[in-house]
Amino acid sequence: MTKETKPKKVWATAEFETSTDREDICSWLMIQCGATGCQIEPLDDKNIRIVASFEKENFTETELKNLRACFEEYYLGECLQTLKIVALEEQDWLTKWKEGFHPFDIGEKLQVCPSWWMDKRSELSPARKHLFIDPGMAFGTGLHATTRYCLGAIERIEEPGDVVDVGSGSGILAIAVALLNDKANITAVEIDAIAVENSCYNFKLNGVDKRIEMLTGELELVADRKFDTILSNLTCEDNMALLPEYAKILKPNGRVICAGILLEKLERLLHVIENTGFAIVDQDTSNGWAGITLMQKAGACAK
Secondary structure (H helix, E strand, O other): OOOOOOOOOEEEEEEEEEEHHHHHHHHHHHHHOOOOEEEEEEOOOOEEEEEEEEOOOOOOHHHHHHHHHHHHHOOOHHHHHHOEEEEEEHHHHHHHHHOOOOOEEEOOOEEEEEHHHHHHHHHOOOOOEEEEEOOOOOOOOOOOHHHHHHHHHHHHOOOOOEEEEEOOOOOHHHHHHHHHOOOOEEEEEEOOHHHHHHHHHHHHHOOOOOOEEEEEOOHHHHOOOOEEEEEEEOOHHHHHHHHHHHHHHEEEEEEEEEEEEEHHHHHHHHHHHHHOOEEEEEEEEEOOEEEEEEEEOOOOOOO
């Protein structure tokens, strides 16, 4: 009797060329449009090819129209002039995709490593904490400027205390806190079921699953608690909407680490920051994105 062979899954990849300085924003937009991951291929000093994977065999005309509209909303429509849709069998795509991920250093203490490097620990930097991550389908591999800012800010906190990671995605920020701070009490909150599954897998991968409380749902799940550190690597709009709620659950002298903020939207967020009694104590920009750390002004209190 012939054993039936399971058909290989087919992925559609959207490939296009753009300038190096647009890597972060274009990758982010692809994720927002449903991509499960992005591979970056350098072409020369100034240009790259972005290969975004989608769990589908092809794109409909409507889907392509929506993809272009998403880029045009951010004045990046010309980036898709070289757009090419290619179908790849699962094994071919996974091999190609994994080639784009390599260990890299963050700050002075962390080395972020793809999960398939666990068997090659001897090749990793012995002086750093190794944070293993399976990029999976959730956004947040440490490659993006917003995630890099958050990881750097986490490293600079000596005593993070009670921490909540809002919209934890891959779980990379919560894991970083656990690896760098033995005494931190960490809660991760995520509404997306796929991201929750991915986070829990990554927690176990790093041996910190017993130290991180994973909650599925929205911020209201922790509305009756207080935190020393709030991690908020979301969108500018999400941060604007949540800042008043953060003010209610933040302990005195606590801090909020915000990222995912496009520079052209930063001014809008600054207005909300002022109105909610926060002050910026740290700020950085990279590749069109901003990251900020906030503390409540003296005398400010949540209403």
